[in-house]
Amino acid sequence: MTMNGSANTRDLILRRFARGRRRGERLVPGLLFLAASVSVLTTAGIVLILLADSLLFFRRVSVFEFFGGTELAPLAPEPKFGILPLLVGTLSTSLIAMAVAVPVGLAIAVYLSEYAPGRARNMLKPVLEALAGIPTIVYGFFAYSFVTPLLARLIPALEAKNALSPGIVMGFMIIPLIASLSGDAMSAVPSALREGALALGATRLEVTFRVVMPAALSGIIASFVLAVSRAVGETMIVAIAAGSNKTLTFDITGSMQTMTAYIVEFTSGDAASGTTGYYSLYAVGFTLFVFTLLMNMAARHLSRRFREGV
């Protein structure tokens, strides 16, 4: 600006407002950064707490005994801390859940992305969201008071607390996750690919299996990995309906305890602070944390590759 008058006016305005404004301007990024660092601190806090108390635990129980031990009896006169029964319980319920959720979730994804008319899609999506929004405690109650008695009619040997029923219900819970994530991956496949295949005379089904799914594969697998991670970390359904049997068993018609259910049972019970049993919570929590973290990172890696691929 060359005009003297406007420069003066500007100076005036600046002098009047600049100081307060500039101070505010300088303060704001710092404050916002502080807020952003809360989430970093939360992660750091989680890792630190789990690590510190796990170390206290491993000072009393050897790592081999923990990861190789087949016996878990934290409150016995001679306590045993083998995590294997919990790992088997966690993997069993998660596998059952995946056996339900993968076929159904994928079929829904295919239907919504490849077959359904736009209006049906717009109506179905909120309903699936509702299914995903139901609290897990409700699913837990549903598993215990409805699905278990229903299954008991088919399988007379089924116990009141078993791994099968919460596994299946956990599958219901995960269906929307797989349906929406792998559906997104399939919808992101350019329609030119579909049209090309259709023009060659392929049916919708052939287009889906030979063109769309291969193109969306890493996105679909990412949704599976994320689903397993969700199943492994799921707590209330198994805490209610799978019971608290801590012996190593592969019998899914009987009670099994998962890592998450162990943590819940022990904290709501009588874990006196400072005992080995109390610290075992953190060792189990740490194992769970590492499991889910690795799977989430793998899923993110896969879906990033998928996004670059298309």
Add this chain to the structure above:
Amino acid sequence: MTKPFPAASPRRLRLRLALNRTAKTLFLLSTAFALAVLAVLIAQMAAQSRGWLDWPFLSGKLSLDPERAGILGAIVGSFGLMLVMMPVTFVLGVATAVYLEEYAREGRLKSFIQTNISNLAGVPSVIFGLLGLTVFNRLLGLGSSILAGGLTLSLLVLPIVVVSGQEAIRAVPGFLREAAYAAGATKWQTVRRVVLPAAMPGILTGFILAVSRAIGETAPLVVLGVPVFLLPVPDSLLDDFTALPVQIYYWTLDAVLVKAYANLAAAAIVVLLALLFLLNAAAIWIRAKYQRRY
């Protein structure tokens, strides 16, 4: 051209078309199955709570006698949790989103925070319970109070608010910011008066969904140490409390001993689902009414 394309055979063509039709029916049936699960679940809760969900139940205090038990304490507890959680989550979540989208420079620090938030979003909620137990309950001496529970839940759902806030802020077109700068606004003025108002519907939608997720959470509260025994209705944020999901959990566990507790749990579930339904309806309403496309 050596051989004709197999599709040329009419029999094969008929088979392929039939396969396509069958598959389509199967996909449709799977979708119907998911809807049926939702319908059965809701019908089951309604059936099991019939005759139990009445005014004395809603306004009564906890009791060992199922005929006299009420959930006023749990409702007050859940609202207390919301009272703590909502401001904390909103301020921290929106501030983090603004920082990441408007202030942070591209680089290691930004991608570190971003990765950290997506990792945090995948941490099982029961682990947040261990965090709350160690930091809020033991270290800060808050016990298993409403304050400790609300703060634990805030950290749990923070990533949801941040990520949806970021998406909403990113959707605000650049020309709005440029217009503000051209009018002489500073960066913070632009953010506060232009970007945030334009992004608010999206931010609020994500925020309400986060609140409804937190309201249904059980595991972190149980691990935090929310007690099992009968408590009076809390009257301060530092009081011990019970919340709807926790009460459902204990009634379900004890249904082995007293059958009627299952009915109480179902009735409490209906109340919880109604609360969540209201929250979600609000989110959809805000999205529909205020969402603008540029």
